[in-house]
Amino acid sequence: MNTSLQLVQDEQRFRSLFENNPDLVLFQNATGTILDANQAFLAHINKPKEQVLHRPLSDFLPPDKRPLFQQKLLEAFRGKKVRFETDVKFDGLEPRRFDITKVPLMDDGQITGIHAVFRDITAVAAAQLMVQKQAQKLHTVFESITDAFFLVDHNWHFTYLNSEVERLLNVQRDDILGLSVWDVFPEEANGVFYQHYTQAISTGQAVHFEGFFERLQMWFDVKAFPSEEGLSVYFSDVTDRVKAHEELYRQNNDLQQFTYIVSHNLRGPLANIMGLVDLLSSAQPASYDFEQIRQHLQLNTHQLDAVLQDMNTILTIRDNRNVVAPEQVLLLDVIEQARRTLEVPLAQCGGSIRLAVPPNVRVHGNRAYLYSIFFNLLSNSIKYRADARPLQVEIESTVSPEHDIVITFADNGSGFDLQKAGSDVFKLYKRFHSQHVGRGMGLYLVKTHVEAMGGHIAVSSHEGVGTRFTIHLR
Amino acid sequence: MDILLIDDNSTSVFLTEMLLKREGFSDNIRSFLAAQDALHYIEQHLPDRAPAVIFLDLNMPVMDGWEFLDALKPHEQELAQRCHIYVLTSSLAASDAQRAKEYTLVSGLIHKPVDSQMIKLIRTEISEQSK
Numbered sequence: 001m002n003t004s005l006q007l008v009q010d011e012q013r014f015r016s017l018f019e020n021n022p023d024l025v026l027f028q029n030a031t032g033t034i035l036d037a038n039q040a041f042l043a044h045i046n047k048p049k050e051q052v053l054h055r056p057l058s059d060f061l062p063p064d065k066r067p068l069f070q071q072k073l074l075e076a077f078r079g080k081k082v083r084f085e086t087d088v089k090f091d092g093l094e095p096r097r098f099d100i101t102k103v104p105l106m107d108d109g110q111i112t113g114i115h116a117v118f119r120d121i122t123a124v125a126a127a128q129l130m131v132q133k134q135a136q137k138l139h140t141v142f143e144s145i146t147d148a149f150f151l152v153d154h155n156w157h158f159t160y161l162n163s164e165v166e167r168l169l170n171v172q173r174d175d176i177l178g179l180s181v182w183d184v185f186p187e188e189a190n191g192v193f194y195q196h197y198t199q200a201i202s203t204g205q206a207v208h209f210e211g212f213f214e215r216l217q218m219w220f221d222v223k224a225f226p227s228e229e230g231l232s233v234y235f236s237d238v239t240d241r242v243k244a245h246e247e248l249y250r251q252n253n254d255l256q257q258f259t260y261i262v263s264h265n266l267r268g269p270l271a272n273i274m275g276l277v278d279l280l281s282s283a284q285p286a287s288y289d290f291e292q293i294r295q296h297l298q299l300n301t302h303q304l305d306a307v308l309q310d311m312n313t314i315l316t317i318r319d320n321r322n323v324v325a326p327e328q329v330l331l332l333d334v335i336e337q338a339r340r341t342l343e344v345p346l347a348q349c350g351g352s353i354r355l356a357v358p359p360n361v362r363v364h365g366n367r368a369y370l371y372s373i374f375f376n377l378l379s380n381s382i383k384y385r386a387d388a389r390p391l392q393v394e395i396e397s398t399v400s401p402e403h404d405i406v407i408t409f410a411d412n413g414s415g416f417d418l419q420k421a422g423s424d425v426f427k428l429y430k431r432f433h434s435q436h437v438g439r440g441m442g443l444y445l446v447k448t449h450v451e452a453m454g455g456h457i458a459v460s461s462h463e464g465v466g467t468r469f470t471i472h473l474r
Numbered sequence: 475m476d477i478l479l480i481d482d483n484s485t486s487v488f489l490t491e492m493l494l495k496r497e498g499f500s501d502n503i504r505s506f507l508a509a510q511d512a513l514h515y516i517e518q519h520l521p522d523r524a525p526a527v528i529f530l531d532l533n534m535p536v537m538d539g540w541e542f543l544d545a546l547k548p549h550e551q552e553l554a555q556r557c558h559i560y561v562l563t564s565s566l567a568a569s570d571a572q573r574a575k576e577y578t579l580v581s582g583l584i585h586k587p588v589d590s591q592m593i594k595l596i597r598t599e600i601s602e603q604s605k
Contacts, residue, residue, distance in 0.1 A: 259567075264533050264564060264565055267564045267565070267566065267586075268483065268533075268564040268586075269485075270564075271486075271564045271585070271586035271587045272483070272485040272486060272489065272586070272587065274587045275489045275586065275587025275588065275589065276485070276489065276587075278587065278589060279489065279492060279493075282496075289492070292488065296484075296485045296488055296489075299485060300485055440535075
């Protein structure tokens with residue numbers, strides 16, 4: 001093919017590309033003078049070609065934009081492609097936003113000019129701004145609602161969370177966005193929240209539930225809505241409400257126990273007294289029957305008094321629950337105190353105590369309660385010892401991973417059938433041994449005292465082997 | 475006529491025994507402070523000698539009145555018509571009275587203290603039924 005023909009064809013192809021380009025294209029020299037301008041540029045500024053060529057571009061620019069374009073021109077003439085975005089208001093026109101590229105034209109190692117390509121991105125920029133505004137609006141909405149709110153995608157990855165989530169769950173947005181819920185909270189990987197969320201996703205139905213968040217010991221009221229993006233979850237802290245409900249339930253239970261006491265334990269001796277007084281009227285004074293009746297009367301009036309004193313004790317503990325200031329009590333001290341009180345009966349039955357309590361262990365609580373706990377446990381051990389072997393009591397204290405003080409109190413006594421006793425073990429006036437005198441007050445007091453100090457107690461027992469109490473205190 | 479008293483409270487046993495003797499109810503009164511001992515005694519004497527009357531306390535340790543009644547269920551046939559059980563309790567709870575009705579062996583529930591009049595009433599009841 002003829003070389004000059006090829007050149008002509010190349011020239012034509014280039015012209016066409018230049019002329020018909022929908023972007024605004026200029027060719028400028030080093031001083032910024034416009035040497036060529038395409039149709040789109042001329043059409044945009046609405047001027048014929050002869051009024052544009054051989055004039056500097058700055059003639060058509062608003063004064064505030066001239067330095068910017070001058071600087072970019074210089075950069076391009078240093079031999080590199082320059083790209084920038086700016087608003088330009090050409091003479092007599094609405095302002096538009098342009099994405100501008102200035103490409104140097106090399107000829108024999110010399111820069112002979114630059115092509116400036118103006119792409120009108122006004123519409124795109126406006127759309128982008130709108131999207132940003134919408135996102136901001138959504139963000140404002142999610143920040144202004146009082147609920148904690150988060151979004152997860154189909155892979156359980158956090159895609160959004162508001163600051164209430166950060167506050168309630170004690171997390172930082174930047175730390176967990178993009179992570180899986182179950183990597184952030186691995187302990188919940190098969191828990192109550194997981195179960196409800198998967199149910200929502202698999203059924204496509206919203207779920208509403210209350211769940212206990214173990215890590216922070218909080219109750220949450222949760223609503224989760226499945227969507228195409230994943231799951232939106234709203235939740236709020238209802239710990240106080242649940243706690244109040246539990247407290248109410250507990251108080252109701254206490255009230256029921258109280259009714260039970262009135263029915264059985266106050267009325268028991270009282271009914272006896274009524275019957276005895278009735279008999280007394282027909283008994284001969286100084287007779288054998290008379291003396292018997294008198295003795296029974298005495299016994300029952302004392303029993304009646306004992307029940308009333310028990311109630312006084314119980315009510316005092318309950319009234320003082322939030323009043324008595326807790327202190328750091330040396331554990332060994334109160335155990336020793338209880339042991340001394342029961343020294344005589346303990347020696348009489350040949351019993352012994354083995355202590356594995358470090359001398360410096362202190363528990364957060366009330367000295368009188370702690371004494372009462374060990375006094376009652378120890379006197380129970382003595383009372384319900386096994387006849388077949390000498391009583392051995394082991395008291396131990398350790399520290400749990402949660403920094404609780406864990407006290408175990410174990411004896412080798414007669415024990416009881418835990419299956420049968422069940423939840424009654426710590427109930428007031430419940431007794432499990434017929435051959436021993438007891439009011440069924442001791443373990444109730446122990447539990448009440450432990451709980452008043454914010455702890456809890458558990459028991460295991462085997463008939464003929466012994467009983468073991470485990471107490472958690474702070 | 476064999477009469478059984480089952481009550482862990484010694485005063486209650488003393489009172490009931492005294493009233494029964496005074497009313498000439500029976501000379502053959504046996505008292506048990508533990509229900510499981512009474513159950514053992516009854517099982518030993520069945521089927522020939524069923525007690526005519528049992529006065530049964532409810533609130534007792536180890537085996538309470540209800541558990542005793544449940545333990546007697548296998549012997550219901552042998553005891554029916556021959557043995558009258560009266561639940562004797564200091565409880566005023568309506569739920570106890572309701573529950574007592576569920577046991578066919580229970581002839582009635584008496585609130586403590588039991589008195590002469592009540593003993594006479596029971597006596598009449600028994601003699602009328604055995605006629």
